[in-house]
Amino acid sequence: MKYTKLFEKNNVSKLCYGTLSLSFLQNRDTLERKVELLNYAYEKGINFFDTAELYDNYHILKEFIKDKDRDKLTIATKSYAYDRKTAEYSVNKALKELNTDYLDVFMLHEQENGNNFLGHYEAVERFMEYRDQGVIKHFGISTHRVAAVRDSIKFKEIEFVFPLLNMKGIGIQDGTVDDMIDAIKKAKEYNKFVMAMKIYGGGHLINDAERAFAFAGNIQEVDSIAVGMSTIEEIDANIAYLENNELNINIKNKIRNQERTLVVEEWCVGCGKCAKKCRQGALTIIDGKCVVDMSKCVLCSYCAGECTDFYIKIV
Ligand code: SF4
Ligand code: SF4
Numbered sequence: 550m551k552y553t554k555l556f557e558k559n560n561v562s563k564l565c566y567g568t569l570s571l572s573f574l575q576n577r578d579t580l581e582r583k584v585e586l587l588n589y590a591y592e593k594g595i596n597f598f599d600t601a602e603l604y605d606n607y608h609i610l611k612e613f614i615k616d617k618d619r620d621k622l623t624i625a626t627k628s629y630a631y632d633r634k635t636a637e638y639s640v641n642k643a644l645k646e647l648n649t650d651y652l653d654v655f656m657l658h659e660q661e662n663g664n665n666f667l668g669h670y671e672a673v674e675r676f677m678e679y680r681d682q683g684v685i686k687h688f689g690i691s692t693h694r695v696a697a698v699r700d701s702i703k704f705k706e707i708e709f710v711f712p713l714l715n716m717k718g719i720g721i722q723d724g725t726v727d728d729m730i731d732a733i734k735k736a737k738e739y740n741k742f743v744m745a746m747k748i749y750g751g752g753h754l755i756n757d758a759e760r761a762f763a764f765a766g767n768i769q770e771v772d773s774i775a776v777g778m779s780t781i782e783e784i785d786a787n788i789a790y791l792e793n794n795e796l797n798i799n800i801k802n803k804i805r806n807q808e809r810t811l812v813v814e815e816w817c818v819g820c821g822k823c824a825k826k827c828r829q830g831a832l833t834i835i836d837g838k839c840v841v842d843m844s845k846c847v848l849c850s851y852c853a854g855e856c857t858d859f860y861i862k863i864v
Contacts, residue, residue: 550594570777607646625654636675663700719750751847762790823852
């Protein structure tokens with residue numbers, strides 16, 4: 550396993566386990582099976598895990614970390630907190646539900662740009678107090694936008710930047726992949742830690758997975774890569790890509806056949822709540838039903854959390 554340095558913490562695995570793939574929004578497997586996957590990844594050297602309040606999966610990580618040395622794990626999470634109260638709610642919920650005393654990284658989720666960040670500033674001030682107390686070790690943002698990465702350099706509070714990045718720029722909402730790389734390079738000049746997400750473009754690049762991984766892995770300014778994994782084969786494949794090892798052909802074929810998609814059940818009543826949540830503009834209500842444009846969808850599954858009847862889901 551390749552390791553990276555997250556400020557004072559050495560030996561953080563360059564491959565971060567993106568746990569959205571284990572949340573109920575994307576995965577209906579048992580808790581035991583999900584914990585087994587995390588344990589498998591841990592045995593293989595992965596010690597960095599990314600989650601979010603939205604993913605509603607702290608209980609899975611709690612089960613996983615309960616018999617581990619907490620200091621050997623790095624846990625990143627995020628929320629949409631916008632004031633003191635919501636910041637406190639988010640931090641306390643994460644600490645309690647993960648059963649931990651501290652969070653390695655806390656981010657503001659889906660930031661758009663500097664102005665949007667300023668709109669959350671009351672929460673940011675509260676996060677800074679938590680950081681001074683050691684309750685959160687580092688603070689940052691996650692984003693699908695170039696502008697947010699670019700504007701991160703204006704804020705010394707932001708130490709950790711978690712942008713969407715893949716070789717085709719799938720899902721970048723306000724520019725090209727080159728724009729994103731330029732913004733990342735700039736952020737790096739300001740000593741931000743950069744972790745890339747959606748390197749497979751939400752599944753669109755899975756048939757060219759090796760090249761897609763190498764694309765992100767070869768950008769020097771990218772410190773780590775978060776990948777959502779829901780099978781042993783995916784874990785093995787991503788580790789092999791990271792280490793430039795030849796991948797067993799059976800695993801390669803299995804990965805290629807694991808294509809996923811977003812489906813809308815016929816019972817959809819066209820309320821539009823899911824469409825409002827989608828920042829990719831992939832959902833439209835046509836004749837009272839939700840319709841997906843898969844060329845825009847990055848399979849983040851955020852829309853699925855909006856449908857109380859579970860009529861929209863990733864399969
Ligand atoms: S939230 Fe559910 S019911 Fe409403 S439009 Fe989306 S899929 Fe249909
Ligand atoms: S349609 Fe749903 S899964 Fe696809 S990008 Fe939009 S919110 Fe994400």
